[in-house]
Amino acid sequence: MKPALHPLEDDRLRELRRYGILDTDKEREFDELVEIASEICEAPVSVINFIDDSRQWFKAEVGLGVRSTPLETSLCGHAILQGDYIEIPDTLDDARMADNPLCTGDPGFRFYAGSVLKGPSGLPLGTLCVLDHKPRELSEHQRKVLRVLSRHIMRELDLRLALDQEQTLRREVDHRVKNSLSSIGALLSMKARRETDLAVRRALEDASGRIRSLSALHAELHELDGDDLVGLKSLFMRIESDLRQLLPDGIVLAITVSDDRVGPRLANSLVLIVNEFIANSAKHAFGSSSGSITVDIEVRSGRLTLVCRDDGTAGPTEAERAATNSGLGTRVIHSIASSMGMMPQWRASGRGMELKMVGAVASTAN
Known part of the structure; x- marks a missing residue:
């Protein structure tokens, strides 16, 4: 069964893309989280995935070996519609997954547990999930670990988003300050050229020179970036x-x-x-x-x-x-x-x- 769309699908996709996580390179901090989930939950497969408009994309995975799969066969596409956490002891007993080739194949995924990754608005973006080839259940400790790790993933993504926004704001402020200083310097220079009083003209020229120097210093302070x-x-x-x-x-x-x-x-x-x-x-x-x-x-x-x-x-x-x-x-x-x-x-x-x-x-x- 193909997963249904979220009732607020357009808003959900907009929030997902705001994080800029799709199609990024593999990163060790996320790889380590799926390794921990796999080990503690004693599951051969663990995935951090995000549900796009036509695919589920994997930021990190253990035991899967691919970076994306079609939405039609997505188990997590169902999971994000079910609240904060979903556990399916036997996928072949679940109407949503009983005909899924990922579950009916050999070896198929017979067990699924996922903690939903949600943005600040509460909209689901994806899951941290574990899968097994045999029916089973997680212990309370294992379920708690999945929930904690999923919150850690979202904290990391929120921090990155905040840093990106701060850097964008900084660039905008720098641009505005640079333009303001240039405008003030030009205005003072213009007034100095029109001033007939020699003392006043010298004062305006001195102020214009100081503004230009301040502008140059501002540029020095804010161009020190990169590697x-x-x-x-x-x-x-x-x-x-x-x-x-x-x-x-x-x-x-x-x-x-x-x-x-x-x-x-x-x-x-x-x-x-x-x-x-x-x-x-x-x-x-x-x-x-x-x-x-x-x-x-x-x-x-x-x-x-x-x-x-x-x-x-x-x-x-x-x-x-x-x-x-x-x-x-x-x-x-x-x-x-x-x-x-x-x-x-x-x-x-x-x-x-x-x-x-x-x-x-x-x-x-x-």
């Missing part, structure tokens, strides 16, 4: 040039970086930390006076040493405040450092602030 290694020296030469344009007159910036190539995740973390330290120093360290900010970065044999200093007026009180994450900038630095498995060290004695981070990193990987 290619990043040259730290060339990266921070560009970052230094952009940041200098944003600093007030009288503040000198010097960044020294070892000539290492690292993964984009580490490079991005270093850029964000350095940017936050420099921004905090420019705002709070010097008042109306001049000063200097130095940054030293070295990655050698999988070990990072990062030292950021300014020669402003910070003392022990400011260092303690930084160590307790009292400001947004220091919270950002601590959060990034924590993701790197490091603890920022803050020190100040009245002649400026120092941030130091030392620890092991994957110097040539993400």
Whole structure:
């Protein structure tokens, strides 16, 4: 008997395709789940499958050897219409499967148990199932394992979907910020060309230059993706040039970086930390006076040493405040450092602030 369509079939298929799981490559984390289900349920066949419009497609399988079968012979096509869990001790005693060639053949599937995979709306997408060539029943423990593993599968798929959506949103926000900065810079340049007062024109040109530098820095921060290694020296030469344009007159910036190539995740973390330290120093360290900010970065044999200093007026009180994450900038630095498995060290004695981070990193990987 061919499985009937779900009452909300169009909605169900729409939700299935939203996950983008169909026709993806085999993955070890899913392969391991069917192996666990097969072993614990003592079943020769175990499958993670999704019911498409004309086929059932297998993300992972043990004991089957194919990636899809026609919907006409799908056992799971019946299962997704039956609630959260279905168990059929003998398929030849079930009217829906008694004439199915997968059950009547030799060796046919005489036993079926499946836990339905459901999306957030409750619509069924497929099953995690086990099959055997002889009639039987599962124990309560085995049934519980199938249900737990099916929930784990959906949590993994939901997490992947959320990450994809977050990345899409990030790209859209980046695009909008880039366009906004470009528009503001162009508007300031236009006003500067039309301004007859020399002092005002210079102020507008300076603001336009700072906006262009900020736009370039934004691009640097958000282009560090993919698997290619990043040259730290060339990266921070560009970052230094952009940041200098944003600093007030009288503040000198010097960044020294070892000539290492690292993964984009580490490079991005270093850029964000350095940017936050420099921004905090420019705002709070010097008042109306001049000063200097130095940054030293070295990655050698999988070990990072990062030292950021300014020669402003910070003392022990400011260092303690930084160590307790009292400001947004220091919270950002601590959060990034924590993701790197490091603890920022803050020190100040009245002649400026120092941030130091030392620890092991994957110097040539993400």
